[in-house]
Amino acid sequence: MNLDDDIALAHALADAAGAVIRPYFRARFVQEAKADASPVTQADREAEEAIRALIEEHRAGDGIIGEEYGAARADAERVWVLDPIDGTRAFIGGRPIFGTLIALMIEGHPVLGVIDQPISSERWIGAAGRPTRFNGKPAGTRACPELSRALFATTAPWFCGGFEALRSAAGDTLLGGDCYNYALLASGHGDLVVEEGLKLHDWAALLPVVEGAGGRMTDWHGQSLHKGSDGRVVAVGDPALLPQVLELLER
Template structure:
């Protein structure tokens, strides 16, 4: 947001970290605990939601009601609340609920702040591993058990040497899957199932590409902020903005983004 003061930036950062701490506590109350069950949001396929998803978002919303009551909110579990400041908090209390239910540590909490142009600051937090990836307002870093390190996406290398991540092997529609396979068949290594942690690994310089489809705004806005702060590129499959969700091509640098984009478009 143009003209935002340093005091406002500091308040947004402090608020985001307060949200992440609250969501850590809420999600870890139930993670790997006996008896955890899930409802499905859809009848046709298993789209799980747990008590932990709802509790984490409730606690984050309560903090925002106290600290930033005039801001808007868009959350996965409780929808949208209009604001008057031009800023919207975009919250995914558990990105990767299937992984959460399975006991894997690759789910995460996504928190971002957006203006009319898209996300301007974001956190990808992994409560169990205790890693927090941060990007925006001149910051790109990860803090975790091994210490604090700057985030920097990997330098350009040929697509044939690249590592590609995606959450589901069956990416999108049949046409989208065929486009994805053109890229997947051209890289050195493809891995699946990372959810938001894949985007964190891209920002940390571990992988070259993340390609997905069918996403929502709350799935992608925090990753966009973190990856762009680390020097990466995030667009839709046509090279345009993707902060409202849909198709996402996240790349470590402009060169490999261009190679992948060309293959996605045939």
């Protein structure tokens, strides 16, 4: 399959999700609590339905793993991994710092990722062997080789083991943001994101975006992320930061 064709489809998938999500933003919608007590809205579900319908139409042999509707053909060589609204709490609260995440994995490794913010019309797309693009233009991380100067972001302290050590060592700290933190890192507006407890749909789309922009994204042992990774991730804009961060996480 031609990667250009997959990129074009990924754009169409993000467009379809955004068209569903935008009318619900800061409007009335049905909201429920899932079994793990995390929130889900009709926007989450309808957006994933729209994405899955297009995949079934255009890539019927590919697998799908989605946050809301589970897996179909998950053992396929090519699998699309979906999180229709990453940051549902932000969406519910009317904060435009959530995102739609769309990834294509081949043999268990992400080769294509989209982070789409449908309210502000911001889209990052990364693909293996290609530079990350933000709204069609090249995106790049910034130089920051010293942790003491780094802007460290995480969604919440309870999603980040070693939070206090990292907060103390970093130049400054931001809380909140979900996938938006990784997108901004890829555009040079942050230096470090550390989180744990992520599921495949939470991180698969992020890796191609971060690494295509010049950053690195690994597990807490510095190993490459793959389908079987444990959900503890580190993303750095400047690869020189990675050893410093891993040393703190190993304590």
